[in-house]
Structures are given as C-alpha cells and as structure tokens.
Amino acid sequence: MTLACRHLRRALRLETSSPRIPKMRPSLSRAFWTSVTKLGVHTKPRMPPCDFIPEKYQSLAYQRVLEINNRHLYPPRTAYFAEPLLLHQGHMEWLFDHEGNRYLDFFSGIVTVGVGHCHPGAYHGGSPYILGLTNVGYFKMELPGAAGCESTMCPDVFRGPWGGSHCRDSPVQTIRKCSCAPDCCQAKDQYIEQFKDTLSTAVAKSIAGFFVEPIQGVSGIVQYPKGFLKEAFKLVRERGGVCISDEVQTGFGRLGSHYWGFQTHDVVPDIVTLAKGIGNGFPMGAVVTTPEIAKSLAKRRFCFSTFGGNPLACAIGSAVLEVIKEENLQENSQEVGTYMLLELAKLRDEFEIVGDVRGKGLMIGIEMVKDKMSRQPLPPEEVSQIHEDCKHMGLLVGKSGVFSQTFRIAPPMCITKPEVDFAVEVFRSALIQHMERKAK
Template sequence: MHTILSRTHRPHFLGKAVDCVASVHLPSGAMCQKTAVKHPSSQMPSCDFKPDSYQGMSKERLLEIRKQNCHPMTMKVTYYRRPVFIHQGYMQWLWDVDGKRYLDLFAGVATVSVGHCHPRVNEAAVKQLKHLWHTTAIYIHPQIQEYAEKLVSLLPEPLKVVYLTNSGSEANDLATLMARVHTGNYDIITLRGSYHGGSPLALGLTSNTAYKYPVASGFGCHNTMCPDVFRGVWGGSHCRDSPVQTIRECSCSPGHCQANDRYIEQLKETFDTTVPHRIAAFFGEPIQGVGGAVQYPKNYLKETYKLVREKGGICIADEVQTGFGRTGGHFWGFQGHDVIPDMVTMAKGIANGFPMGAVVTTEEIARSFGKGLHFNTFGGNPFACAIASSVLDTIAEDRLQENCAVVGTYLLTELAKLRDKYEIVGDVRGKGLQIGVEMVTDKASCKPLPPEAMAEIFEDTKDMGVLIGKGGIYGQTFRIKPPMCITKDDVDFFLAVFDQALQNYTERR
C-alpha cells in the first residue's frame, strides 16, 4: 500500500471499439459527422425479447403533466437535453416509447439487481399477488419469517435481527435512532461526499451540498475528511481494493500506506475537536455511491471501526448500493474491508426495484431498542418479502455475484485503457459492477470536467444506446452500476460507445 507524491502521465493505449444502437447501425444523426464509428459493422448485442408496442400518451402530453402536476424536482433530474421516455424493460435492456432499445448500465440508480422483469422474480410476485397483498406484521405470516431467516444466513454473526422498512432513507433513519438509544450517546460521524438519504434526519448524515436545504436537519451529525485516494490530499498507486489503481506515484514501503495514516489522523482530529468524548455511531458506505464510487485505503474502515468503538459508538455499514453481491468478491461491501459492523442498512437491490429496505443488527442492540415501541405498517409486507426472497434465490441460482466479479473486473481493466488513452479521463475505480469514471480537464490538475462537457459525453452515450449515471460532489463522475446480469458482449458494446463519445468530445474541443 502506497502514498502519492505527484501525478504522472502514462502511455496511451487503444481501447476496444464496437458500435451501435438497438440491433441496427449507429444513427448518423446522433453523432458529429466527422467522428465516424471505428468499426461500423459491430452492433448492439442481440435480444430475443419483443417489447409491447406503446399505446399511451404522447411525449408532449407526458412532459406537460410532468411540468404541471409532478413536483418540480422531476424536471431537474430528467438528466438529458432530449429526455428518455421509458416504456418497458427486460433484464439489462430498456425500451422507450418509440421502440428504441437501450443497454441499461445504471439500473434505476443501482437498484435493479437481477434484471428488469426477471422471469423468476415476476413469477414469485404474481404468485404472491394472487394469494395475499398485505397484512400487518402484528400477525404471523410466513413470508416475513422466511425472508428474515434467509437474509441473516448471508450475514456474519452476530448480525441476526432484521427490521424491514420501505426505503434506504428510512433504514438509515431507523439505524440512527437505534444507535442513539443503544449507546446513550448522540453524535454521529459520516464521511464528506457521502449520501445516506433524503429524509430530514438522513440529510444530516449526507455530506453533499446539492441535497441540502437552508433549514435545520440532522442534529448531531458531523462529517470528517473522505479518504479519497484520487482527489484527496493523500493517495497512492496501491491504496484501494480494486483491479485498477490511481495514476498517482507512490513513496511507501511495501505493506504500509502513508495515505491511510494521514486520513486516520484527520479522523482523530475530528474526535479531538468536533464531537464529545462519547459518540453514538459512525456511518460509512463501503464504497461511496452517489459520491462517485469513491474507495478508501484498504485498512481505513478497519482502523476507523476500532477508534469509533473506543469512543463508545457503534459502526454502521450503509450497503444500500454495495450489497447483494454487486462488488463481486463478497456478498456485502464491508466484507472487502475485513470488518464486521454492528448494524447494516440496505435497500435498492434488495427487491430488484420494489420499494423495500432493511436494518440488520445484533440481539444486544435490538434488546436496547425494544424498550420502546417501533412499528412499521408496510415493513415486512408479504408481497415485498416474497419478491425480496426471490431476488436472493435468483442471485444464487444465476451466479450473479460471480458474474459481477468476472464481468466487472473485465470492464474496469478495459476502462483503464480508455483512461490512459484520453487526457480527460482522470480515474477509473470500483469493484465488481460498482464502478466510477472520474472526468477531469487534465490529469495534471485533476480539475473536474465542467458540467456542460459532462453533459455532451452523457448525451452522446445515450444517443448511441447506452444509459449510465452521474455522481460526485461536482457531478464529475460517470457511474456505471448495471443490472448484475450483463455480459462481456454488453461491456464491449458500451466500451465502444463510450470510446466514441469521448472521441467526439475531444474532436469538438
């Protein structure tokens, strides 16, 4: 593990180039005329599924209602200059109302875990829908017990008590309350750049101005420096648990990471200056999601957990985006850091897009929380539990965790070639299918690529048939978090499209 003293340029490599949209050649109108596709014979991978013909409202009417009757934020997050009007999905594919097919590499913000409308999950949903939609957890129905037992079997001891919620924000709210009740302490520490939800309490945990309002929220929440080994003050070429490291040079002896030491010193300074001697908890994503797939030095969480527990706090792993096999090497992101948290929060991929979340904790913490009454009307809904149970079965039967490791590693290493080819690609990072590509004006300064430039590349990628996401404090990172069923052929298609979009931008400068 090493630390960086300076940045260096590396030789250029030719990235793979493939091509196309919806099983036909790339539409010439989608791109600048002077930026021809390198291999025009290549096409989007085939798909046997035939979507239904769209028979609904016109796009104009949909936009009109969106502007007039949906909350204003829906217009802010439409993402594209020319919006995508999604009609249907199947596995890694989406179709718009005009019948155009897209390769979905964002999965509804890392939420569609096993694939859009996966037949096995659909079958489980229909079966439960015909049997029982809802009853309260006041009654004992089999679905909640069956799911709880199945879920905790995938977690290490002593994590064995499940609280089911409706979302990740609610799960993090509940975890915050439980931590304070159990410890008798109040203050909570998170990392800068983190995202833990949009509810009034979770906004205190979240450290990103874009999500903040000028009102009081999340009292007792404090942020410490994020140990970002690419954009941060310290970092090196062996810091993180990823097939791809930064391009920063190192001066560390083998087995020692100066960057980790420096970031731990910053955490200790937070303890010495910002919080009382006793705290309630530390919240951390094993890999930051909305923050742009930011990874930490390998031992950072391990040392942080030790320090937090010495301060009387508990350690909470936010697995909303990293859980359920997405990181490939492990089922849970925290396992890649060789730690066992006191509490795990989860949502998104838990039910393949059906609204659901969970908190899993220890019997000791659960007993503390049992001194009061906590009840959730929809948590543990039999319909949600049946879907979530089927998702766990599907991850195992389709070997999706293994697919994340194999296909994700391939994608990361191929993206690293594009980093070396283009000056504007500053960093490629992640594990499995939790990937970030950070864009810069140049590698020497690492100044974030401006929003208008990001939008150009983003739009071109969409027009060529691939949907990706964006993140990072400055919106400078492309987020690639597809359904976990994607293939190497899909990856090759995306690499060609992304290569072409980067080339188009470079030539238009």
C-alpha cells in the same frame, strides 16, 4: 420495472413483460441506429443482439406525458437528460423507449435493479436528521440542521491530499505515485490521523454511531485506502459508538469478491442497512443488527413499521436472493466487472480528460478532469454533453460526484462481456466527439 418471480407467479401473476421470443428481429437494431446515430463512422459501435421484442407503445404521446409531468410532478430539473426518456419496457439489462429504441442500461435505476428488469425464472428519506449525514452539497438543506451530525474528511486517494498507486482494493489503481509498500499504505495512516483529529475536536466525548458506505456511491464511487475502515471502526467503538454499514448500493454480491461491502474491509458492523437491490425495483428495505441492539429498541415506544415484514415484500426479497445465487450473479459481477474495469482503464491511458477509473465488481466510477496533472473537475456542461452523446448511441450511465464530474456505472448483474465491449466503444466514441468539439 416490475419483478416477476417464481414465488409469486402462481398466486399473484405479477409478471408484466411479454413472453420471450427466440430471436430479435434484425430490423429493430438497424432501425435504432438509423434513427439516433447521425455521427461519424467511428461513433457507431455495433449494439449486441437481444432476444426480446418489446410490445408496441400504445399510451399517451410523448409531448403529452412531458406536459403532465411538468404540470403535476416534482420540478423536472432532476431529469437525467436534456430530452427525457419515456421508457416503455425493460428486459434484463435492456430498456426500450416509446419509439422502440433500445438502450443498454448501465445504471440500473440508480443501482436498484440487480438481477435484471422484469426478470422471468428504498431511499433514506428527506428528514433533516438523515440529510445531515450527506456530504454531497446538492442534497443538503438550504439551512443548517441535524445538530450532532459531523463529517470527517473523505479519504479519497485520487482527489484527496493523500493517496497513490497501492492504496485501494480495486483491479485498477490511481496513477498518482506513492512510496507505499504493497502491504503498507501511508495514505491510510494519514487519513486515520485526520479522523482522530475530527474525533478530538468536532464531536462529543461519546459517539452514538458512525455511518459509512463501504464504497461511496453518490459521491462518485469513492474507495478508501485499504485498512482505513478497520481502524476507524476501532476508534469509534472505543468511544462507545456503534458502526453502521450502508449496503444499499454495495450489497447483494455487486462487488463480486464478497456478498457484502463491509466484508471487503475485514470488518463486522453493528448495524447494516439494506435497500434497492433487495427488491430489484420493488420498494423495500431492511435493517440487520445484533440481538443486543435489537432488544434495546423494545424500550422505545414508537419504534415500529406500518408495512414491515409484509408477505409480498418478503416473497419478493426471497426470490431476488435465490436468483442471485442460482444464476451466479456475484461471480458474474466479479468476472465481468473486473474485465470492464481493465477495459475502461485503457481509456484513461488514452484520454487526458479521463482522470481516474476505479471500483470493484459492477460498481465503477470514471472521474473526468481538465487534465491529469491538476485533477481539476471537467466542467459540468462538458460532462453533460458526453453523457448525452452516450445516450444517443444507446448507452445509459449515471453521473455523480461532488462536482458532478464522475460517470457512475452499475449495470444489472446479469451483464455480459460483449455488452461491456459495446459500452466501452460507445464511451470511447463519446470522448472522441468531445475532443473534436474542443478542437474546433
């Protein structure tokens, strides 16, 4: 969705959304529920109102668009739903399809839209070396590559070998029991020992750098034990390595308590990578580093960027940063995100297949399991059906995790508590439907 920002409005006229309308026609919401909800009474949460009326879709027919997509674009196996959405227009936290149906966007174009779709008032690429950094099997190459990239065990306190109820920086802790004191995490010490083992056996004596997300996104909103990154950074620097914090998904206030994810770990990285939220949909990214490291790049003849620092991107990035500040979106992420985490945790207590609810601010994961005792992932086909049911009721969420077992929730930071209530009720209804199917 195109960002319309005040910095560019006069000169560039980038705004693509239609004017604001004081009130939404009541018939729009009713028509939506009539057309897509043919389920039991308990599956009809009331959608919150929206004061925006989308323009009428007047382009190609749905089947024609699908035909063009299948014929000319990348194989559509990456489509998120069995029947892909043809999205026509967006407004803040809402999306509208070609038929005028309204959806609450709880995934933000894979955590890209921070301040809202069409607000008024970059991926890592596919090189073998960069792909060598991922530990998610779906994204790995068919053949090995990127010599020199080594992975360490993910310190996942829910699915990993160690972890318990005092480990992570979140309003909601895992239900695994542990004997840790609130200010002393034994799981952290065990994962650090494993990290030391990796450094001693799997990597060279000297290290170029250590890449880490403050909270893992695509892996399923995985949070580390408190204090883990601080000790890990120290061990890396002792071997001459630099520490790189990937803030593509965790930055710009989304975590609520801090503007940057690394701040939640009480560390200062040597390099920070930024993208997605910095442009609110406009393709841009940035790298922030120390003067010393920046000077070293001058020795490399081919270190350049064709489009780096162009005025349009800079103006858009500046406008996004201003909106985050002026509209108190970091504070909203903290308040509404904490509220949502606590509400979703009730579903974990209610349903055996909800194994874990975790996260911080508006970066939340719901991990689905066969049962809480085994913590075995819920089969992908069952997760997909729940995912589809949410869509049919007007809620769009993401899926992620090593086994595609985790629902990933990262809505625009302008989300409200009534919209959270709607989303939680939709998710509860989808879980009830799933349990009813299993009982038949």
